[in-house]
Every structure is written in C-alpha cells, then in structure tokens.
Amino acid sequence: LKAVFARAEAEGRLEKLRRGLEASRLVKELTGVNIGRLLFGPLHRRLGGRLRFMVSGGAALPPELARQYYRLGLLLVQGWGLSETAPVLTVPEINPWKFLFTDYYEREAGSVGRPLPGVRLRLLDVPEKGIHVREHGLGELAAQGPNVSPGYYKDPVATAAVFFEDETGRWFRTGDIGRIAPNGNVYLTGRAKAIIVLDTGEKVSPDEVEDVLKECPLIQDVAVVGRRVLRAGQELKVEVQAVVFPNPQAVADRLAREGLEKPTPELIHGWVMAEVRQAQQRLAAYKWVREVVLTDEPLPKTDLGKVRRGELGSEFTFDVERFLSHLTVLT
Numbered sequence: 001l002k003a004v005f006a007r008a009e010a011e012g013r014l015e016k017l018r019r020g021l022e023a024s025r026l027v028k029e030l031t032g033v034n035i036g037r038l039l040f041g042p043l044h045r046r047l048g049g050r051l052r053f054m055v056s057g058g059a060a061l062p063p064e065l066a067r068q069y070y071r072l073g074l075l076l077v078q079g080w081g082l083s084e085t086a087p088v089l090t091v092p093e094i095n096p097w098k099f100l101f102t103d104y105y106e107r108e109a110g111s112v113g114r115p116l117p118g119v120r121l122r123l124l125d126v127p128e129k130g131i132h133v134r135e136h137g138l139g140e141l142a143a144q145g146p147n148v149s150p151g152y153y154k155d156p157v158a159t160a161a162v163f164f165e166d167e168t169g170r171w172f173r174t175g176d177i178g179r180i181a182p183n184g185n186v187y188l189t190g191r192a193k194a195i196i197v198l199d200t201g202e203k204v205s206p207d208e209v210e211d212v213l214k215e216c217p218l219i220q221d222v223a224v225v226g227r228r229v230l231r232a233g234q235e236l237k238v239e240v241q242a243v244v245f246p247n248p249q250a251v252a253d254r255l256a257r258e259g260l261e262k263p264t265p266e267l268i269h270g271w272v273m274a275e276v277r278q279a280q281q282r283l284a285a286y287k288w289v290r291e292v293v294l295t296d297e298p299l300p301k302t303d304l305g306k307v308r309r310g311e312l313g314s315e316f317t318f319d320v321e322r323f324l325s326h327l328t329v330l331t
Contacts, residue, residue: 001065005017020040021071021072023035024036024039024073028070032101032102032103036074040073060078060211062214064109075094077092077094078113080113080188084149084172085149085172088116089116089143089147090121090186091113092105092108092113093113111187113185113186121144122141122142123139123178123180125139126140126192131177131203138177140173142173144171176188176190177190177192189207190205194309197226197238198237199238204240206223209240209287210307212280212283213244213280216275218275220248222245222299222307223307224242225240225309226238226239226240227239229241229290241292245298246268248326251268254271263320268323269292272292272294294316295316295317296318296323
C-alpha cells in the first residue's frame with residue numbers, strides 16, 4: 001500500500017488517489033457495492049488483471065489497513081497459525097460475491113477466519129492473568145487437529161509446558177488470547193504473556209493498542225508495556241506506557257515545514273504525544289497510553305518486524321542528534 005501511495009505522489013496523483021478511496025468508502029457504506037476495481041483499473045492491470053485475493057500472515061493485519069485494500073478493490077485476508085500447527089489453523093472464507101456486494105469483509109476486518117477442516121479450537125482460562133472465559137468471553141486458544149505437532153523433538157519439558165490431554169484428546173496451547181464469534185470467526189487480541197493487568201482488574205492487549213498507534217505518521221516503532229508507577233498523591237499503580245522510536249523522515253519533514261533547525265527532545269515528545277492522544281480516542285479509556293517514552297534507537301525486532309519484547313530495556317535515552325542520524329542511514 002505504501003508503494004501505491006508513493007507512486008501516486010511521485011506522479012502527482014496523490015490527491016486523486018485519496019478522493020478515489022473516499023468515494024469507494026462512501027459507496028460501500030451507502031450501497032454495499034465495492035467499486036474499487038472500477039475506480040482503480042490501472043492498478044489492477046499492473047497486478048495482472050486477474051488477482052482474486054491476497055493472504056497476510058506472520059503479523060497482525062490492522063483492520064483499517066485491510067479496509068484500505070478493500071477500497072482499492074483488493075480482497076486481503078489474514079490467516080493464523082504457528083510453526084507447531086504446520087503452520088495454519090484458521091483462514092477467512094473467500095467469497096467474491098460477499099466482497100463485491102456486501103459489507104461482510106469490512107465488518108469482519110480483524111478476524112483471522114474460521115478453523116480449517118479437521119481443526120478444533122477451544123478457549124482456556126488464564127488465571128495468572130485474571131482471564132476467565134465465562135466472565136470475559138476471552139481465553140487462550142488451544143488447538144487440536146491432524147496438522148498439530150505431537151511435541152518438541154527430544155524436549156519433554158517444553159512439550160509438557162504447552163501440550164495436554166483430556167477426555168477430548170490432545171491439545172496444544174497456542175499462547176494467543178482471543179475470542180470465537182458466534183459465526184465461528186476467530187479474533188486474536190494478543191499473546192497471553194504480554195497482557196497487561198491493571199490494578200482495576202481490566203486487561204489491556206499491547207497488540208491492540210500498538211495497531212492503533214502505528215497509524216500515527218510520527219511513529220515508526222512502538223512497544224506498549226505495563227509499568228508500575230508512583231504518581232504524586234497516588235499509590236503505586238500499573239499504567240499503560242508506550243516506548244516509541246519516532247519516524248526520522250516524518251520528524252524531519254515537520255521540522256522543515258515549521259522552519260525549526262534545533263529541535264529539543266521535549267518538542268518531539270510533545271508532537272508524538274499529541275498524535276497518540278488523538279489516535280487512542282477510538283480505544284476504551286482504560287487502554288489509553290498514559291506516558292510516552294522516546295528512544296533514539298530502533299526497537300529490536302524479529303525478521304517479521306515484530307518487536308522483541310523480551311529484549312526491551314527498562315531505561316531509554318533520546319538524543320536528538322543521534323536520532324536524526326538515522327535519517328541518513330534510512331535514505
């Protein structure tokens with residue numbers, strides 16, 4: 001999608017692209033009809049002209065990003081699975097009629113679809129995180145099926161940690177928290193070990209908050225964490241914070257627009273915090289980020305672009321010169 005926007009900008013068609021996307025959105029909302037292929041015919045021809053659908057995997061697909069593809073007339077769905085499940089457990093149905101003439105995919109954006117034939121899923125309580133299926137409708141997803149590994153080679157300890165048996169057979173604990181909708185579609189909310197439990201008992205999924213914050217132009221990398229903080233006149237409480245590596249190019253562009261040559265950490269922090277406050281309005285208030293911590297180095301990530309939470313430190317520095325030096329590296 002970034003390539004589509006970049007090419008449109010280079011060719012002076014960016015505003016036309018934005019108007020087309022907005023028209024596609026409005027027509028879909030009013031009539032249920034997808035006119036993306038009609039509006040963006042040249043794009044479809046560049047993609048071969050017969051592209052039916054695309055599948056995303058490896059990392060969560062933000063719902064709004066999926067809807068942007070739909071407005072272009074491109075059906076993008078996301079599946080879910082793990083290495084231990086060879087590797088797919090669920091995938092959405094591919095129904096061209098529903099895509100073209102209903103709002104099914106727009107409503108179900110964020111879902112990873114239904115289990116594959118032969119795969120069974122169930123929800124488990126996670127008492128150490130205060131998650132109980134009957135109370136919250138959420139739980140850790142466990143999987144059973146012919147594609148599920150019998151265990152880890154010559155590692156009985158690791159196997160016993162995530163595989164168990166009961167009267168219904170052998171199950172694999174995926175470590176993913178989610179819910180199963182009445183129509184069978186699965187929605188993931190995050191990893192069990194990463195869930196932040198507030199003092200109120202409310203649960204915050206870092207992945208959900210990060211998906212929202214990643215839409216902020218000034219944010220390149222973000223990791224949402226729970227930290228126990230002592231505020232003036234209050235008791236020690238867990239609050240939601242975000243460690244952010246700002247986007248060097250976006251910051252440089254804004255500095256140029258505002259004619260600033262010597263930005264301060266406080267200035268950049270204020271810009272980022274303003275975007276965060278605006279973006280998180282769509283979240284429940286208890287999920288809001290209370291503090292943003294800037295870092296002048298990109299966050300550690302996997303090859304798939306996921307932040308390595310276990311490698312995050314507890315202290316971060318933000319030197320403006322060091323931060324802006326990444327601009328040269330990136331360009």
